[in-house]
Amino acid sequence: MPQMSMIEAIRDAMDVKMAEDDNVVVFGEDVGYFGGVFRCTHGLQDKYGKNRVFDSPINESGIVGAAIGMAAYGLRPCVEIQFADYIYPAYDQIVSEAARLRYRSGEQFTAPITIRTPVGGGIFGGQTHSQSPESLFTHVAGVKSVIPSNPYDAKGLLIAAMEDPDPVIVFEPKRLYNGPFDGHHDRPASNWSKHPLGDVPEGHYTVEIGKASTFREGKAVTILTYGTMVYVAEAAVKETGIDAEIIDLRSLLPLDVDAIVESVKKTGRCMVLHEATQTSGFGAELAAQVQERCFYHLESPVVRVAGYDTPYPHAQEWDYFPGPARVGRELKAMMEAV
């Protein structure tokens, strides 16, 4: 089986779909000739031509708006917003237009568009290149949000997104583009080729949107997380020796509530972990779901570990970013709670 980085897996997903379906078009800032600043679309223009893979003006609202118009015609656009930090100019087009076309038109018009965007910190991007705005979108009716943590899922989720009849945002954790992350910024990152999750099948396959995966089985506590934080959780578990179950949500909306409930009922404790700011973050939704559905099974309060409620700082990035030490401290405290 081929070994791929997440970038290669994402590119392969677009390649597979473009080869299968003439209606798939790919565009965004710098994605054509140059192949994207992260090189995710490298080579696609050469292979499929400028009519199907092309650069766009620096105009995020225009990228998503044009994609909506193309989808109304019958195409299947897969667009790139260069950083999730720059998705805000396109916010109205996503939440007021793409998300609602089906609803407001009595299903006469739909917007089966895919919006790919690199998300998250750990790359010294500071407040304009490291944000995690996923909860702004999970609050919106009519748009799906997914976030892979490894190349296999990245390809499978992206193909599923491109085949989905509704708009899907694929948040791509850029800290994981080239390899998994052990949660420690001062250690060399390993390569996906040395990791079993770097095994990516050739050709077409999908990872179902709306299904979580159990990244690590455990009995003591459930950690609900996604993206880069899956590996931070893993490091914390190794370092504390606490037998935690790590649920990689993969899909934030729709959310795999059944998987969450099953795990928390088994372990009796729950931590939610993400790098986005804490207040009104996606962890709040997870904590509420667990409280509503698992209250009588809980042996300690649900704990949130998240980024602080500040903009993402550049120089203090590694203090902001939840690391294994912080997660470990909170895990130990949870286990000591009656």
Added chain:
Amino acid sequence: MSDYEPLKFYVPEPTGRPGDEPDFTKLEIPEAGSARKPAIDCRPQEIKDLATTIIRVMNRDGEAVGPWAEDIDDGVLLDGLKAMIRTRAFDERMMTLQRQGKTSFYMKCTGEEAIAIAHKAAQTKGDMNFPTYRQQGLLLSTDYPMEDMINQILSNEKDPLKGRQLPILYSARSHDYFTVSGNLGTQFIHAVGWAMASAIKGDTKIASAWIGDGSTAENDFHSALVNASVYKPPVVFNIVNNQWAISSFRGIAGGDEATFAERAHGYDIPSLRVDGNDFLAVYAVSRWAIERARRGFGPVLIEWVTYRVAPHSTSDDPSKYRPKEESTAWPLGDPILRLKNHLIARGLWSEERHAQAESEYDEEVRVATKEAESHGVMGAGSSPKDMFEAVFEELPPHLREQRQKMGV
């Protein structure tokens, strides 16, 4: 001691407020027939003069004059007049319906009927419109069922949009009418994407985008123009300059000196400024722009100069912000009256036929309204179950659970 006076900024004011006399002296109106008709493949720079004049075809005597008057089929004009009468009858009845409390909201297009109706007449089946909320003529000049429009306005059990949309925000894919958004200007860039898709697939369909003068200040207006400038897709941009964006006059919408048509020049998009109350001019220029786009020469922007006679909506009272007589003083007249006089002068129409047509359309709207009302008014008859459908193609678990809790 500073050499400079304290700085000031400028808040534009219209030429008249309530209590003032209407004043349109600033509006320069050239002679009908004086604007040239350029070649279909002209370069944008060659027609910059057409962005500052007003293309007019009908003169004061109701005659069609000048290069844009050529080759207009009599049937198009007769059908256009009837569609305008029908649209005005529809607007009047729907306004009454709102005043009776049978719907929450309505917006008339009084005085602007020629623009949507003549433009639609110049299109071919399959060309897609991306309208805003005052282009009911795009539907009412076709065979789209009037009753369905009223059902939508009433949000009743037969509402094609199942009570999810504000009244008048129609969607009619079968009649090349994109779903209308309440967020202003968002559809302008959709039209560009749709037109690009038509080109990507090697189709021959064009898109028409619609925006009001006020909405040209929105980001998506500029997104659309820059994308059209770059990719040159087959799209016609329509700016309906009806002088008022709710209570804000056009000087607030985007400065009081440059015309809206001139904005296209920075994008290398050819633009024309047209008398929107002159049905013949609207049809002729629309046909030119649509043909140019369909021949592969790229986008065109048209500013339709008109006047919003009616309130912005049923929630608006224009007597609070503009001279009371301003709408009747509009120097470019009424589109229905002007086309009527033109056709009577040519022996194609008569006062009797006009009165008869008005009566027939009043009756048609009355009957359609009565039938629609039998299916419920103000949301009556719609099902709360519909609220949960069509958020996604398939009902996801969380919505199924919420629906079950509601008991529907």
